[in-house]
Amino acid sequence: MTSVEICGVxxxxxxxxxxxxxxxxxxxxxxxxxxxxGGICTKGITLHERHGNSGTRIHETTGGLLxxxxxxxxxxxxxxxxxxxxxxxxxxxxxxNVGGSTIEEYIMAVEKLNKTNIPMFELxxxxxxxxxxxxxxGIKSDVAFKVVSEVKKVSKKPLVVKLSPNAENxxxxxxxxxxxxxxxxxxxxTFSGMAxxxxxxxxxxxxxxxxxxxxxxxxxxLRMVYEVCSAVDIPVIGIGGIMDYKDAxxxxxxxxxxxxxxxxxxxxxxxxxxxxxxxxxxMKDEGIKxxxxxxxxxxxxx
Amino acid sequence: xxxxxxxxxxxxxxxxYENIYEMKVGENFKGQPGQFYMxxxxxxxxxLSRPISISNIENGTIIFLYEIKGxxxxxxxxxxxxxxxELLGPLGTGFPLGIEGxxxxxxxxxxxxxxxxxxxxxxxxxxxxxxxxxxxxxMDKIEKNVENIYISTDSGLEGHSGFITxxxxxxxxxxxxxxxxxxxxxxxxxxxxKANVSAYISMERRMACGIGACLGCSILTTSGMRKVCxxxxxxxxxxIVFND
Ligand SMILES: Cc1cc2nc3c(=O)[nH]c(=O)nc-3n(C[C@H](O)[C@H](O)[C@H](O)COP(=O)(O)OP(=O)(O)OC[C@H]3O[C@@H](n4cnc5c(N)ncnc54)[C@H](O)[C@@H]3O)c2cc1C
Ligand SMILES: Cc1cc2nc3c(=O)[nH]c(=O)nc-3n(C[C@H](O)[C@H](O)[C@H](O)COP(=O)(O)O)c2cc1C
Ligand code: FES
Numbered sequence: 001m002t003s004v005e006i007c008g009v010x011x012x013x014x015x016x017x018x019x020x021x022x023x024x025x026x027x028x029x030x031x032x033x034x035x036x037x038g039g040i041c042t043k044g045i046t047l048h049e050r051h052g053n054s055g056t057r058i059h060e061t062t063g064g065l066l067x068x069x070x071x072x073x074x075x076x077x078x079x080x081x082x083x084x085x086x087x088x089x090x091x092x093x094x095x096x097n098v099g100g101s102t103i104e105e106y107i108m109a110v111e112k113l114n115k116t117n118i119p120m121f122e123l124x125x126x127x128x129x130x131x132x133x134x135x136x137x138g139i140k141s142d143v144a145f146k147v148v149s150e151v152k153k154v155s156k157k158p159l160v161v162k163l164s165p166n167a168e169n170x171x172x173x174x175x176x177x178x179x180x181x182x183x184x185x186x187x188x189x190t191f192s193g194m195a196x197x198x199x200x201x202x203x204x205x206x207x208x209x210x211x212x213x214x215x216x217x218x219x220x221x222l223r224m225v226y227e228v229c230s231a232v233d234i235p236v237i238g239i240g241g242i243m244d245y246k247d248a249x250x251x252x253x254x255x256x257x258x259x260x261x262x263x264x265x266x267x268x269x270x271x272x273x274x275x276x277x278x279x280x281x282x283m284k285d286e287g288i289k290x291x292x293x294x295x296x297x298x299x300x301x302x
Numbered sequence: 303x304x305x306x307x308x309x310x311x312x313x314x315x316x317x318x319y320e321n322i323y324e325m326k327v328g329e330n331f332k333g334q335p336g337q338f339y340m341x342x343x344x345x346x347x348x349x350l351s352r353p354i355s356i357s358n359i360e361n362g363t364i365i366f367l368y369e370i371k372g373x374x375x376x377x378x379x380x381x382x383x384x385x386x387x388e389l390l391g392p393l394g395t396g397f398p399l400g401i402e403g404x405x406x407x408x409x410x411x412x413x414x415x416x417x418x419x420x421x422x423x424x425x426x427x428x429x430x431x432x433x434x435x436x437x438x439x440x441m442d443k444i445e446k447n448v449e450n451i452y453i454s455t456d457s458g459l460e461g462h463s464g465f466i467t468x469x470x471x472x473x474x475x476x477x478x479x480x481x482x483x484x485x486x487x488x489x490x491x492x493x494x495x496k497a498n499v500s501a502y503i504s505m506e507r508r509m510a511c512g513i514g515a516c517l518g519c520s521i522l523t524t525s526g527m528r529k530v531c532x533x534x535x536x537x538x539x540x541x542i543v544f545n546d
Contacts, residue, residue, distance in 0.1 A: 023515035027532075030304045030513075043517070051520075051527050054545060058508045058518035060350050065510060072517045072527055214349055243346075266350060266510045267342075269307050269390065 007158035011038040018262035019097035039093035049075035055206035064214020126164040138164035141176040152181035163187035186237035229255025245278025255296035319439035331364035335420035336396025340512035355416035403476025410482025421447035433466030472497040501539030
């Protein structure tokens with residue numbers, strides 16, 4: 001009943017754990033069977049191992065948190081050898097979230113992941129682009145177009161491009177990623193934000209700017225998903241501050257095929273299960289047989 | 303032992319010193335000294351749960367000793383017996399217990415919290431060094447499980463006037479455990495290294511998930527990046543890399 005097909009891949013339900021909030025699943029398997037999830041996005045994987053940022057990495061804000069993790073990950077080879085075999089034991093869709101600081105790095109990581117059984121890639125274009133002075137790939141549509149089209153050329157799996165809400169124009173960004181060959185889109189990644197330590201008289205984060213997530217971003221994320229779904233025909237996965245089934249249904253009604261749960265996992269480790277059962281109950285109560293019936297329903301003319 | 307997410311009932315929550323509270327929560331809790339729980343006694347705000355060490359476990363009742371620092375701990379202090387609280391744990395890797403020889407424990411302020419349980423569980427001879435700002439607190443809970451207690455206060459009102467590291471003698475011990483403000487722990491590690499004594503340190507970092515998934519608490523160690531919430535909070539002293 002809750003199953004959805006996204007870019008040709010079958011998900012048993014629309015609930016997917018968001019990248020960077022769920023590790024490679026191991027930590028959460030102690031709380032519930034991960035086979036109950038629609039899917040899991042891995043922590044962002046890069047070609048080489050990364051240690052991430054130094055200094056404070058987490059700062060709580062009203063209704064969410066700022067993070068400056070800096071893509072700490074073991075690198076694609078270690079991921080494939082040590083984490084993937086374990087993840088594949090779960091009966092759920094594994095989505096590899098791929099990051100990079102140059103187009104070449106993205107391509108090399110994707111080429112390695114092509115050889116695995118992972119059914120779907122999520123391209124994180126919110127990473128700083130070293131050749132563009134550190135501005136993220138996902139800010140200017142032309143830069144994003146370039147990386148997406150290059151990666152699409154080599155990718156052997158459906159390619160979902162994860163959009164940054166910091167894009168200059170989110171609808172134009174979505175169009176251009178579509179043109180570049182994206183099979184699907186997911187949004188949003190974290191919003192640029194910052195905090196100041198007023199006693200130390202300095203920014204809380206060494207990089208000054210960090211990424212904001214959690215329920216405080218939900219209304220803006222929902223608006224962006226709505227606008228993007230209205231503009232493109234490829235499947236969209238909605239992300240941003242989803243804390244319960246009602247939030248998830250809102251994203252689906254705005255046009256999303258699936259949803260990702262990020263910061264919510266920190267509040268309650270099995271929050272995804274609550275959201276899945278909440279969606280099931282909502283569908284039953286409302287007499288909904290398939291999510292297709294309500295997907296994008298707010299845009300339909302009566 | 304795998305952690306669990308569950309709700310507990312507050313049995314008591316009493317002020318033991320100015321800003322310091324002891325909270326007892328039932329029931330059937332488990333864990334090792336040095337491990338902690340992520341606690342929340344609210345729905346959405348503050349957004350994150352708060353890491354608090356196991357200060358003791360008596361017949362399944364868990365005891366937390368905490369200091370009011372900000373909004374989360376302030377909310378904890380308002381809990382009354384009968385209130386419920388969400389707990390995620392036990393989490394992390396605690397202090398090694400099966401060691402031999404004399405043990406020295408060096409704690410600063412609220413850093414005594416995990417050491418109460420540690421003293422209780424160690425079967426070797428233990429000396430306890432504790433530094434406080436104004437006056438000591440909670441030491442009656444430690445007395446019965448240790449040989450000697452050495453106290454220092456910044457105020458000079460009790461014990462040695464000054465820092466605890468000024469009276470700590472690492473060479474008397476085969477292992478040293480420390481928890482407290484980082485500057486204090488750095489001095490302790492330094493002294494232990496010079497005296498060739500093995501030291502264990504309980505690290506503190508801001509946490510989001512508490513279970514090893516978000517990498518918000520990662521620190522650089524001699525064996526690469528390690529998560530304070532999962533690989534720690536207790537680390538071998540020589541593993542810690544200070545980046546200044
Ligand atoms: C493993 C572990 C075990 C712990 N055990 C105990 C325990 O047994 N007892 C106990 O009392 N405490 C313990 N702590 C510390 C405790 O978790 C914090 O004091 C608590 O989370 C503070 O929450 P709060 O909401 O009261 O304060 P907050 O409102 O979150 O913050 C309090 C103050 O600290 C400032 N602050 C925020 N971030 C940082 C930062 N990164 N570095 C420094 N200051 C910052 C804030 O701006 C604010 O002024 C432990 C911590 C860890 C990691
Ligand atoms: C601690 C943390 C780490 C994250 N790491 C990644 C990452 O590696 N790759 C990525 O694409 N998104 C990452 N994100 C973004 C989330 O996947 C998600 O897009 C964002 O948090 C918004 O959703 P939320 O409000 O439900 O958290 C991270 C978010 C957080 C909070
Ligand atoms: S707090 Fe999330 S990894 Fe340690």
